[in-house]
Amino acid sequence: MEPQATENVADALRRAAARLKQAGVGTPKLDAEVLLMKSLGWSREDLYRNPERALRDVQTQGFEELVSRRVRAEPVAYVTGSQEFWSLDFRVTPDVLIPRPETEHLVETVLEFLPSRRGPCRILEIGTGSGAVAVSLAKESARAEVWATDVSAPALEVARENAARHGLGDRIRWRRGDLFAPVRGLSGWFDVLVSNPPYVPSGEIAGLQRDVRDWEPALALDGGGDGMGFCRRLVRGGVRHLRAGGMLAVEVGAEQGADVSGLFQAQEKLHRVGVRRDYAGLPRVVTAERMPGV
Ligand code: SAM
Ligand code: GLN
Numbered sequence: 556m557e558p559q560a561t562e563n564v565a566d567a568l569r570r571a572a573a574r575l576k577q578a579g580v581g582t583p584k585l586d587a588e589v590l591l592m593k594s595l596g597w598s599r600e601d602l603y604r605n606p607e608r609a610l611r612d613v614q615t616q617g618f619e620e621l622v623s624r625r626v627r628a629e630p631v632a633y634v635t636g637s638q639e640f641w642s643l644d645f646r647v648t649p650d651v652l653i654p655r656p657e658t659e660h661l662v663e664t665v666l667e668f669l670p671s672r673r674g675p676c677r678i679l680e681i682g683t684g685s686g687a688v689a690v691s692l693a694k695e696s697a698r699a700e701v702w703a704t705d706v707s708a709p710a711l712e713v714a715r716e717n718a719a720r721h722g723l724g725d726r727i728r729w730r731r732g733d734l735f736a737p738v739r740g741l742s743g744w745f746d747v748l749v750s751n752p753p754y755v756p757s758g759e760i761a762g763l764q765r766d767v768r769d770w771e772p773a774l775a776l777d778g779g780g781d782g783m784g785f786c787r788r789l790v791r792g793g794v795r796h797l798r799a800g801g802m803l804a805v806e807v808g809a810e811q812g813a814d815v816s817g818l819f820q821a822q823e824k825l826h827r828v829g830v831r832r833d834y835a836g837l838p839r840v841v842t843a844e845r846m847p848g849v
């Protein structure tokens with residue numbers, strides 16, 4: 556029997572947006588559209604061109620299931636399984652942080668530094684998660700030799716898959732382990748050390764938005780008491796693993812610019828400390844260079 560036509564695209568979107576709004580979702584209309592696109596396999600253009608198209612029951616049901624997940628605060632990116640970053644599509648699962656647009660500043664910071672180095676450029680990313688930063692860097696720079704680490708095995712699996720998806724499977728060396736443990740022995744080796752560390756102070760985790768707090772990995776967010784625990788370890792290990800003139804680039808929380816700069820300045824083997832702001836004018840990336848000598 557042919558499934559009965561029940562609702563058209565425009566009606567389904569209106570109903571879903573109302574449900575999402577009532578559940579406290581911040582962008583109900585947009586989310587409803589993305590979820591309907593996902594469940595129909597449509598582009599945004601398909602959606603706008605076919606508001607009157609009748610949905611079949613099975614399509615309505617599939618859409619309802621996705622909307623119900625969003626109603627329970629599951630982030631859209633986990634529901635659809637993908638997130639765009641640096642104009643590339645990344646697979647994401649609840650094992651990895653959803654890459655944020657602000658983190659593109661971290662990629663830009665590294666790309667601007669590369670021309671100052673000649674020859675191959677060895678880049679180490681600590682805490683790669685979905686692999687968004689490492690993959691974007693490898694994609695943009697043929698000279699980049701990228702090492703990427705994470706303590707989470709399932710995260711590294713997602714990262715590997717993302718590299719393969721973008722044809723970069725053989726450009727990135729994946730290593731699992733705690734901070735610098737996977738690159739022990741590579742002292743003075745890297746031109747760039749880049750990281751978006753977990754930086755949320757432990758006491759602030761409970762107050763995060765539900766989508767983040769209940770769904771994203773705590774391991775990717777919790778930066779210890781003052782949020783800077785990971786960063787302190789990055790500085791110590793960074794000094795050891797960077798070549799003279801190499802750069803350390805670390806993403807920071809909006810309120811951490813001054814503290815992290817202070818941390819970098821207090822390390823006698825680092826100099827040229829700088830803070831890069833995001834489009835909202837907030838400190839986003841703190842950089843420093845490894846001094847020549849001991
Ligand atoms: N680089 C990705 C991005 O920018 O979207 C993910 C960054 S996420 C804020 C931090 C990552 O650090 C997580 O993937 C987490 O698993 C990893 N991580 C946490 N503790 C770690 C540790 N001790 N050693 C290595 N990686 C760690
Ligand atoms: N930017 C993330 C947030 O909005 C925090 C990510 C991190 O700790 N690096 O919660």
